[in-house]
Amino acid sequence: MAIGAVTRTPWWAWAWPLLALVMLGLQLLVRGNVAITALEAFALIATVFAAVYHAEVVAHRVGEPFGSLVLALAVTIIEVALIVSVMISGGKDTSGLARDTIFAAVMIVCNGIVGVCLLGGGIRHREQDFQLRGANAALSVLIALTALSMVFPNVTISSAGPTYSTAQLVFAAVVSLVLYGSFLFVQTVRHRNYFLPVGGDEEHAAPPSNRVAAVSAGLLLVALVAIVALAKVLTPTVERSLESIGAPESAVGIVIAALVLLPEGLAAFRASRANRLQTSMNLALGSALASIGLTIPAVAAVSIFLHQPLTLGLGPKEVVLLFVTLILSQTTLGTGRTTVLQGIVHLVIFAAFLFLAVVP
Numbered sequence: 209m210a211i212g213a214v215t216r217t218p219w220w221a222w223a224w225p226l227l228a229l230v231m232l233g234l235q236l237l238v239r240g241n242v243a244i245t246a247l248e249a250f251a252l253i254a255t256v257f258a259a260v261y262h263a264e265v266v267a268h269r270v271g272e273p274f275g276s277l278v279l280a281l282a283v284t285i286i287e288v289a290l291i292v293s294v295m296i297s298g299g300k301d302t303s304g305l306a307r308d309t310i311f312a313a314v315m316i317v318c319n320g321i322v323g324v325c326l327l328g329g330g331i332r333h334r335e336q337d338f339q340l341r342g343a344n345a346a347l348s349v350l351i352a353l354t355a356l357s358m359v360f361p362n363v364t365i366s367s368a369g370p371t372y373s374t375a376q377l378v379f380a381a382v383v384s385l386v387l388y389g390s391f392l393f394v395q396t397v398r399h400r401n402y403f404l405p406v407g408g409d410e411e412h413a414a415p416p417s418n419r420v421a422a423v424s425a426g427l428l429l430v431a432l433v434a435i436v437a438l439a440k441v442l443t444p445t446v447e448r449s450l451e452s453i454g455a456p457e458s459a460v461g462i463v464i465a466a467l468v469l470l471p472e473g474l475a476a477f478r479a480s481r482a483n484r485l486q487t488s489m490n491l492a493l494g495s496a497l498a499s500i501g502l503t504i505p506a507v508a509a510v511s512i513f514l515h516q517p518l519t520l521g522l523g524p525k526e527v528v529l530l531f532v533t534l535i536l537s538q539t540t541l542g543t544g545r546t547t548v549l550q551g552i553v554h555l556v557i558f559a560a561f562l563f564l565a566v567v568p
Contacts, residue, residue, distance in 0.1 A: 217423050221261050224254040225427055228434035235441055245445060252438040252467070255431050259471040260478070262428035267487075269421035277396070277494060282428065284498040286436045287313075287468040288506045293440070295507065295516055303517035306507040307358060308461025310500055311526055314354060316465055317496040318533050319558035321473045325488040326540075327551030329480035336485040340544035342395070342402035346493035347541065349391045351534055353500040356380055358530070361521035370521020374512055380520075381508035388501025395494075405486040432471070439467040455566045462565055469495065485546065525568065529561055 228251040231244070238244050266278045291309055295302050329336045357380055366373035372380060395403050416424070446463050472495045479487040504520075511518035522530065536557060540550040 217265075217420060217427070218261075220254075221258050221424075222427055224251065224258040225431040225434050227251045228255040228438055229430070232434065232437055232441065245442070248438055248442060252435060252442065255434050255438070256470045256474065259428060259431040259435060260474045262424040262431060263471060263475055264478070265416055265424035266421055266428060269415050269418075277392070278425075278428075281498055281502075282432050283468055283472055284495065284502050286432045287464075287499065288503050290436045290440060290464065290468070291503060292506055292510050294443075295510055296514065304458070304519040305461055305464075306503060306518065307520050307522065308458040309465050310503055311358060311522060311530070312462040312465035313469060313499040314350075314496050315529065315533060315558065315561045316462075316469050316473075317492050317499075318350075318537050319554045319561060321469070321476050321492045321495075322489075322537070322541075323551045323554030323558055324473070325476050325480035325485070325492065325551070326546045327548050327555060328477055329483065329485055329488070330546060330548035330551055332481055333483050334547070336480070336483065336546050337544060338486045338489050338541075338546070339402050339404065340542070341399070342486075343489055343493065343541045343544075345394060345399070345402060346391065346489075346497060347534070347537055349387050349497055350493065350500075350537075353384060353387055353497065353504075354530060354534070356383055357500055357504050358520055358522045359527060361519075362527070369519065370523075371517075371519055377508045377512060377518070381505040384501050384504040388497055391497055391501075403486070403490055405484065435471070436468065439464065453566070456568060459565055462562070465499075489541075525564060529557075529564070533557060 231248045231251045234244055235248065263278055263282075270278065287309070291306050294305055326336075360380075361370045361372050361376075364372065364376060366376060415421075443460070443464070446460070472491050476488040476491040479485070479491065507518060510516055536553065540546070540553060
């Protein structure tokens with residue numbers, strides 16, 4: 209890893225998560241204070257950087273491809289908890305939140321994070337290599353997951369609107385778990401070499417000790433919980449800001465996905481700049497798969513057992529954006545070698561996604 213040999217945890221790596229917890233405590237005592245809100249935003253950003261550091265320490269200790277799973281799974285579990293909590297408290301008004309957040313996560317990962325990584329790595333290293341077979345495996349699962357969860361509800365007739373009936377929802381949840389579980393088995397056991405760095409292991413510095421890695425694992429969990437808790441606290445302010453500029457309600461899902469994926473995005477970008485593009489692709493594509501594969505079963509269970517409405521089908525504009533993104537990903541990642549051009553193309557599509565979200 210680019211972090212080098214780690215013998216102890218730096219002060220800021222534990223101070224920022226603790227600051228975030230302190231700000232959450234102050235929120236319970238002082239509400240609506242502008243200064244507290246500004247400090248919460250600062251604590252959120254600082255904690256994101258701390259989360260990235262701890263994730264890299266843990267990943268360095270366990271090695272690839274397991275290291276890339278650490279942050280992807282941890283962040284996705286917290287994301288699911290945030291979506292479910294908002295669904296339970298929001299009622300019918302949040303029926304499309306899971307769909308909006310998952311779709312935003314796919315767009316952010318496949319166009320935003322991948323684009324920034326390819327551009328940043330290409331500028332510094334001209335051309336970079338990664339395992340084509342691993343990328344193809346991830347993309348094939350991603351295509352199946354996105355189609356089954358966000359496109360098929362538009363064409364089924366068992367329930368009205370872009371929704372699934374109870375039986376269809378159960379089927380979609382089971383299939384999502386099967387596909388994601390199968391991918392994890394292939395990535396970590398059956399074909400682990402597909403997801404290892406090109407030319408062998410890229411680690412040069414000695415891995416951290418078990419004690420340092422255990423401390424970072426605990427602080428990573430604290431940091432992720434604090435990030436999502438602060439994001440939830442700041443969500444009303446974000447919603448008011450979006451309303452003031454006339455942005456649609458779906459933009460809330462973009463904000464949630466962006467905040468939750470920020471640690472992964474920063475970690476992936478740092479890896480690409482260090483000429484570890486395989487790690488970047490493992491982080492990016494793995495997080496997109498985890499976002500769908502774990503979120504769909506969770507929200508399906510909440511919808512069924514608590515009788516909460518759940519809208520999964522995307523609109524025509526979003527379906528087109530999804531189709532373009534998947535085709536583009538298959539094309540740009542279909543050679544195993546990347547340049548700045550692929551990064552620029554992905555970022556243009558990401559810019560179109562953001563613009564059309566605000567100006568539909």
